[in-house]
């Protein structure tokens with residue numbers, strides 16, 4: 001049996017795998033938040049940053065494939081561990097959450113599933129730029145801006161228009177709350193899986209998990225909320241937003257264009 005089989009076929013190996021892939025995804029979440037918070041600066045800041053990442057295809061695709069592998073392994077080890085636990089304890093506990101890891105660990109699978117669904121939506125919304133899912137009727141691939149004398153995708157404008165839609169903002173906020181619940185327990189469990197649980201370290205680890213997951217919750221929620229409330233880039237959004245009539249009635253838009261000539 002090779003090392004990969006040995007890791008995969010032991011529950012301890014799967015716990016390590018889940019902890020390590022979780023740690024990698026956590027590092028991504030911090031980096032992604034720092035990148036996204038640039039939306040609070042001038043448009044050139046986040047547009048230049050996004051353009052820089054896209055101009056390094058090897059780095060970009062390496063990170064994308066690494067992330068995909070981490071998400072896949074994290075989900076697969078979570079599901080198989082849950083199956084192993086269920087097989088080892090065919091009769092459910094009489095009192096839910098009274099033993100073992102407690103109530104918080106029961107959130108992990110359902111919150112994880114909704115977060116996975118959010119990621120699929122989020123990729124369609126802001127990476128693949130599927131016009132049908134953004135709720136604005138606008139095609140984000142047409143949004144371009146000038147940055148350092150180059151025409152680049154207008155990620156700043158896309159976020160402003162994208163978070164002008166109430167249900168989209170609500171879905172993002174719900175996903176961030178579930179992500180907070182998942183991280184609050186998951187981060188502490190990660191250290192426990194790596195063998196760092198004793199009476200001195202455990203309270204500190206729990207405090208660290210709480211503080212970091214609250215900071216991520218506030219950071220991620222601040223973006224859609226600030227944009228929806230027009231605290232960020234309201235004039236810019238006004239300039240690039242298509243009038244509703246032009247989206248819903250192409251004939252009206254054509255008449256307007258003729259009149260303009």
Ligand code: HEM
Nearest residue numbers: 032036050064119122126127155159172179220221223224
């Ligand atoms: C309010 C919260 C968030 C905002 C505003 C946001 C914004 C963005 C934007 C603008 C992009 C596209 C970047 C570009 O085209 O250059 C993106 C991509 C992405 N986001 Fe988020 N994001 C948020 C939360 C999250 C969360 C919570 C996760 C993971 C759980 C996540 C995972 C990703 C991934 C995997 C990509 C694809 C990166 C790539 O292009 O390879 N995002 N996000």
